Amino acid sequence: MIAHIFGDLCNGCHDCVTACPTHVLDPGAQGGTPVIARLDQCQTCFMCELYCPQDAIFVGPDQTRAETIDPAAIKASGLLGQMRRDHIWDAPPGDPAPLSEYWRLGPLLAGGAQIAAERYARRHAQAPPA
Amino acid sequence: MHPPDIETDVLVIGGGMAAAWAAIGAARGGAAVVLVDKGFVGTSGVTATAGPGHWWVPPDPGLRAAAIEKRRRIAFGLAEQRWAERVLETTWRSLPQLAAYYPFSRDGTGATFYAGVRGPEYMRALRRHALDLGVRVLDHHPALELLTHRDGSVAGAAGYARLLRRPWTIRAAACVLATGGCAFRSGLIGSHTNTGDGYLMGAEAGAELSGMEFSTIYTLSPAWCSTRTLPYTAARFFDTAGAELDIPPPMADRDHHRALAKAMLEGPVYADLSEAPEALKPILRRIQPATIAPFERRGVRLFEDRFEVKLFGEGTIRGTGGLRIVDDDCQTTVRGLFAAGDAATRELVVGASSGGGSPNSAWALTSGQLGGAAAARLARTQGRRASEPAHGQGRAGLRPTRAARAVDEGAAIAAVKDEMLSYDKAFWRRRATLEAARARLDDIWAEIDQHRHANCLDQVAARETASLVATARWSTGAALARHESRGLHARADAPDLAPDGARRLLVAGLDKVWTRFETPPGQALPSEAAA
Numbered sequence: 001m002i003a004h005i006f007g008d009l010c011n012g013c014h015d016c017v018t019a020c021p022t023h024v025l026d027p028g029a030q031g032g033t034p035v036i037a038r039l040d041q042c043q044t045c046f047m048c049e050l051y052c053p054q055d056a057i058f059v060g061p062d063q064t065r066a067e068t069i070d071p072a073a074i075k076a077s078g079l080l081g082q083m084r085r086d087h088i089w090d091a092p093p094g095d096p097a098p099l100s101e102y103w104r105l106g107p108l109l110a111g112g113a114q115i116a117a118e119r120y121a122r123r124h125a126q127a128p129p130a
Numbered sequence: 131m132h133p134p135d136i137e138t139d140v141l142v143i144g145g146g147m148a149a150a151w152a153a154i155g156a157a158r159g160g161a162a163v164v165l166v167d168k169g170f171v172g173t174s175g176v177t178a179t180a181g182p183g184h185w186w187v188p189p190d191p192g193l194r195a196a197a198i199e200k201r202r203r204i205a206f207g208l209a210e211q212r213w214a215e216r217v218l219e220t221t222w223r224s225l226p227q228l229a230a231y232y233p234f235s236r237d238g239t240g241a242t243f244y245a246g247v248r249g250p251e252y253m254r255a256l257r258r259h260a261l262d263l264g265v266r267v268l269d270h271h272p273a274l275e276l277l278t279h280r281d282g283s284v285a286g287a288a289g290y291a292r293l294l295r296r297p298w299t300i301r302a303a304a305c306v307l308a309t310g311g312c313a314f315r316s317g318l319i320g321s322h323t324n325t326g327d328g329y330l331m332g333a334e335a336g337a338e339l340s341g342m343e344f345s346t347i348y349t350l351s352p353a354w355c356s357t358r359t360l361p362y363t364a365a366r367f368f369d370t371a372g373a374e375l376d377i378p379p380p381m382a383d384r385d386h387h388r389a390l391a392k393a394m395l396e397g398p399v400y401a402d403l404s405e406a407p408e409a410l411k412p413i414l415r416r417i418q419p420a421t422i423a424p425f426e427r428r429g430v431r432l433f434e435d436r437f438e439v440k441l442f443g444e445g446t447i448r449g450t451g452g453l454r455i456v457d458d459d460c461q462t463t464v465r466g467l468f469a470a471g472d473a474a475t476r477e478l479v480v481g482a483s484s485g486g487g488s489p490n491s492a493w494a495l496t497s498g499q500l501g502g503a504a505a506a507r508l509a510r511t512q513g514r515r516a517s518e519p520a521h522g523q524g525r526a527g528l529r530p531t532r533a534a535r536a537v538d539e540g541a542a543i544a545a546v547k548d549e550m551l552s553y554d555k556a557f558w559r560r561r562a563t564l565e566a567a568r569a570r571l572d573d574i575w576a577e578i579d580q581h582r583h584a585n586c587l588d589q590v591a592a593r594e595t596a597s598l599v600a601t602a603r604w605s606t607g608a609a610l611a612r613h614e615s616r617g618l619h620a621r622a623d624a625p626d627l628a629p630d631g632a633r634r635l636l637v638a639g640l641d642k643v644w645t646r647f648e649t650p651p652g653q654a655l656p657s658e659a660a661a
Binding site for chain 2: 101
């Protein structure tokens, strides 16, 4: 669940308030840092991080409960902005880099399933007849 | 009724890929289009958080026929070849049209890779394309109910703008419901807002549903966070004592999930991904960044540490049920009301088996454009009819039939989850448990319908709860009426195909849920079974 919005990094653009698909956030007073108003509606989808131009949001990994974090430790961890960097979200239009490996999803998914199928077949070939 | 804020030709309700394609289809047809979404078009729904592959077959008659035949074998008599052909052709023509908005890359052979797209980038592209075509996009404008004319045709919708904190009313010549499926609040990533709102709004206006018994399907994820499944397909599974579990591979489909569910009913199950394809390990981050984060941020080494897993229900998202389609334009039984994507039944293409993955995406793209284009034509031929009287059809949560009083919505949602998602009830359906579920859900529905009265922002939650309960009732009613096992629908007390079971099962009703088998066109059956 969303754990923290860093007030010192936030520029008050409120893009996260709009981008959150589940209406977790309210605008901050006088254009200030948004407020986590409905945490129970957070689905841990990381979309607020992706849409934050300031890398000012940190979403915790657990969707089942609220998480408290140490803001200084999170800043030091280098995880802020990870979602935007991994997506190469701000690449110029037409730049193929963000999705250059994406075609491998299907073959790798099937490759994993093949590994599981062969392992299962081996296991059952070795098993004594019932 | 609040006076209309907007008059338009076509109103699209929903904000995922089907809704965006519907808006694009209607705008290309020359219509003025307004799209209202509960959330934000770009992040809403299960496409935005996923990576939809599309059913993608070149226009070679042999290849197309082979692809359709492969699906026909698992459709169990409920799909139609001509719909498969339409979906394949529309998909093939449509995706390349996004090239100005989506950075298609190359595949391993140097050809452009169109079939699979990553959710956030895809939805951002569809949003931009719709905006460029003049679609008016209203984010955070959840629809609460449909409006109908005196003759029963659809006249628009009303809702509540949740960031602006004010009600809205939109009159339109035609509406496309593209509100997605319902995952019964399982926690499946992207599905929190997929509460079956369109099913309820449609049914209140007189629409019917079909295939709602095909709603038991699950996705494997770490126990603490639902993710996409790419890294897990080679997983080995272990119990708490460290003994390896004998789980059929993912290709075994239902047997894979059943074996996992059986083990999870006995205790925690742990996955070990050390045998995942070596090529995947260094590039997973480049393919699915959001799958890495829940591990990295918890200090779990994805491919080295064992971690607890569970199954997240997909309901009608990767199930196949939804609003019944009665013509080639994706119209429902309500005139002027079209259904697209997971809001509509996908039996036309995939029958009784999941269209999860590529057929569902291709269906969303196709049904959206077909419904949108037909809505635009209807607007052109009949006009907006905006001066005629129109009435809101919403009931539960909005207009209680008896004295308003507090209703325990948390308990209602917990009951829906228990009845619809519990592994034992879903994978091994039986008459006794289904009848108990029906009685429990009927009571909850009556309580909400008679007494829940929400105002302002609270209306959104009230309608979500009502939709969850309504969807659960229709799924349960259909599961009871189909006394056989077919595709996704598995009855432990009727494990075989029934000889006369290759018929679609229709369901609807608010006070009382009804079911009725449909006779497929061209098939003369001696009588219709009432259930």
